[in-house]
Amino acid sequence: MKRRVVVTGAGVVSPLGNDVETLWDNINLGKSGIKLLKSEEYEDISTKIAGYIDNFPGEKYLESKEIKKYDLFTQYGYAAAIQALEQSKIDLETVDKDRAGVYIGSGTGGLQTLLNNHETMLEKGPKRVSPFLIPTMINNMASGLVAIKTGFRGPSFAPVSACATSNHAIGEAYLNIAHGYADTILAGGTEATITPLFFAGFSKMRAMSTRNDSPEAASRPFDSGRDGFVMSEGAGVLFLEEYEHAKKRGATILGEIIGYGSTTDAYHITAPDYQGAAKAMKLAIERGEIEPENVDYINAHGTSTPAGDISETKAIKEVFGEHAYGLKVSSTKSMTGHMFGAAGAVEAIITLKSMADNIFPPTMNLDNPDPECDLDYAANKAVEGSINIALSNGFGFGGHNAVIAFKKD
Incomplete structure (x- = not known):
């Protein structure tokens, strides 16, 4: 078991x-x-x-x-x-x-x-x-x-x-x-x-x-x-x-990891393929034994590159369908910048804090949304709301995708 x-x-x-x-x-x-x-x-x-x-x-x-x-x-x-x-x-x-x-x-x-x-x-x-x-x-x-x-x-x-x-x-x-x-x-x-x-x-x-x-x-x-x-x-x-x-031992639990999805695009050394990212999210959800509709928040990879942000948005729509418009997505890289190999862990920690405090962190500098990026990205201001289950996305050059699913304790 x-x-x-x-x-x-x-x-x-x-x-x-x-x-x-x-x-x-x-x-x-x-x-x-x-x-x-x-x-x-x-x-x-x-x-x-x-x-x-x-x-x-x-x-x-x-x-x-x-x-x-x-x-x-x-x-x-x-x-x-x-x-x-x-x-x-x-x-x-x-x-x-x-x-x-x-x-x-x-x-x-x-x-x-x-x-x-x-x-x-x-x-x-x-x-x-x-x-x-x-x-x-x-x-x-x-x-x-x-x-x-x-x-x-x-x-x-x-x-x-x-x-x-x-x-x-x-x-x-x-x-x-x-x-x-x-x-x-x-x-x-x-x-x-x-x-x-x-x-x-x-x-x-x-x-x-x-x-x-x-x-x-x-x-x-x-x-x-x-x-x-x-x-x-x-x-x-x-x-x-x-x-x-x-x-x-009476430890304070900050959150539970319930799922993990890891895939490879097998497509291009730098350009993303949304299908690989979508599959990683699907795997994290399936292995977490939850439904897509149960996810309240996604801490996006969201690097601020023209192709990457569109690809991730397409992947989210592929996985969540209509619920993609009912959850919140944000990229905290708008404030931290891209920390490369450290990015996923820092964003996982931010995701855990988001769940604990029921706050959706903002995507800053989102003044004129790209028409192809049409989800709710918590633009420019943190928003209060209930977060019980969240995903944290990480996608790397070479087509490497890794998604962690968290649940509030």
Whole structure:
């Protein structure tokens, strides 16, 4: 029999706050974390805005020598994991660590570490490359460090599926617990990719917004004036726990994961195919043993790209039919920007907060809706209403789709 899986802790590092409550307060207020990049390195790049973090309290979580040793993506992931553990109130001295795991993914890993060492090699030769280059840059190091620090010896890995990364991490962790292989897993994603090289690459793809004169208005999902996504960074980690395990120790349950759908478009490396996204939503609903009409809210992938927002809207209509117009959909990337491998986890946390407080978070900057995006996106203002079941969507380059279904406890 499939075991129930609940969330008992959550942690966040983001451009809108380095803890869950600050992030959630800012989301409700419709605030934006997007700012102008001040470095001259971006002068010749079309996009000069991002959701970067400039007040991360690394010393709160790691010693100074460790801060120098680990890439920012690892630091962000570790900080979010510690927050999740603290909220869960799990006793690390008594928990069965052989049945406790870590699934924290990253789309790119230690990109800045790689670039810094490449520059060092070009300027000073290979002998000056850091011996920590490899263990610092590899994508699994956030999971590795968290496991080392906590002593969790259960299943541990780091999924990599671009923008769907942390939804895959949460979904696969959910299955692992549901099938009885573990009792607790820290799951989510982390990313620190704001670099000139990354910007140059996406700029050449014409995928990012160039609304540099108004950073806060640049991410505008479903709006007819959208011109691309806004890059962001940070981390989100959830503490997943088997229901009876959580109940036995008197844990506060933030919500239950009831379904998970994972599919692949098998269509194009960057262009979306709405049918793959639709199938992932259908699977999450079917596996959650609910009807489409039971879903009250969807936290959309909603990146603010011309093709992506239309594709997701078509997918929602395909799955929900007339009910697509009876539920609310919103893209919180309109405020956080696109956090890549961390996006799904941060948005899952926002979804859980939405359910707990019965508030539909807004899609900001939605002033002139695209005629092909005609659903209720909670435009420009948070809305109160009952939310018992919600989906959180994550779709990545390569055609990777991952959808999580949540239920209020």
